[in-house]
Amino acid sequence: MIKPRRSVLYMPGSNARALEKAKTLAADALILDLEDAVAPDAKELARSQVCEAVKAGGYGAHKIVIRVNGFSTPYGEADFAAALEAMPDAILLPKIETAADLDLARKRAPNGTGISLWAMIETPLAIFNLKEIAQAAASNELPLTCFVLGTNDLVKATRVLPGADRLPLIAWLSLTVAAARAYGIAVVDGVYNSIKDEEGFRAECVQGRALGMDGKTLIHPNQLAVCNEVFSPSAEEIAAATKIVEAFDLPENQGKGAISLDGRMVERLHADIARQTLAMAEAIARPKH
């Protein structure tokens, strides 16, 4: 079943107000953060607040993701054990660099948790190991189901100057999308830090969608509406997709691989894309319970 990943909102696990407010927000997924959004002296508080909030529930249809600290940090082991017990939809592992990093989590988990792994792609080495990491996605326990771009950490580690068009980052973003698609993994774009700049945010959402991202990670509720709009099929896209599917369903087109429609060559692969568009639109429209 198609799972919309248009808007994935981060919040610091130490911010009890944000944890509560998130229940009312129109995000497809929530990342309750124990890592970089939480100061060292608030790590224990964040861990207990987040795990209690997840266990208490009330998040409805939101996909709940807990981002833990890495196992190499003083907090990682306790974070991961507490997150397993809280039973979120997914646990997000930061600074993943090799397939073996996934195994560090898998060997710490009991069988049958039903929890997925999400992986931050946010270091230069991760970019070089994308294929190896994506190839290790399939697993009976803790399958890897989503890549999350960490553009802030990538900028820090590579010392690029991203600029408004993110030109220095594009190759790494595209390679991550290619690795995700090669192994059936979802992929969401990095954050946009200028909270008040709606125009710049919209442009980056449009760019991310054009790069093939399923959605974007967010840092503020005021980014949700634009993000959900850009990453949802538009009325025009839905109409065009419907027309393509209907054209190939016509008796006279049954045996054809390619047809002409409104002056364009349309192949069966375009009909496949059209069906994906309609399925996503349907998934988005499905009542949230």
Ligand SMILES: CC(C)(COP(=O)(O)OP(=O)(O)OC[C@H]1O[C@@H](n2cnc3c(N)ncnc32)[C@H](O)[C@@H]1OP(=O)(O)O)[C@@H](O)C(=O)NCCC(=O)NCCSC(=O)C[C@H](O)C(=O)O
């Ligand atoms: C950036 C902020 C600290 C700003 O917070 P604040 O000053 O409270 O903002 P506002 O006063 O405008 O808040 C208005 C209301 O919205 C709520 N709020 C704010 N942010 C969030 C949020 N993220 N989730 C849920 N609710 C939020 C406020 O509580 C107000 O509500 P109300 O009380 O009803 O008025 C803050 O936005 C923030 O902490 N953002 C998230 C920061 C974060 O999580 N960063 C980590 C991810 S970025 C990263 O590192 C990614 C990756 O690793 C990489 O390397 O790139």
Ligand SMILES: [Mg+2]
């Ligand atoms: Mg990061």
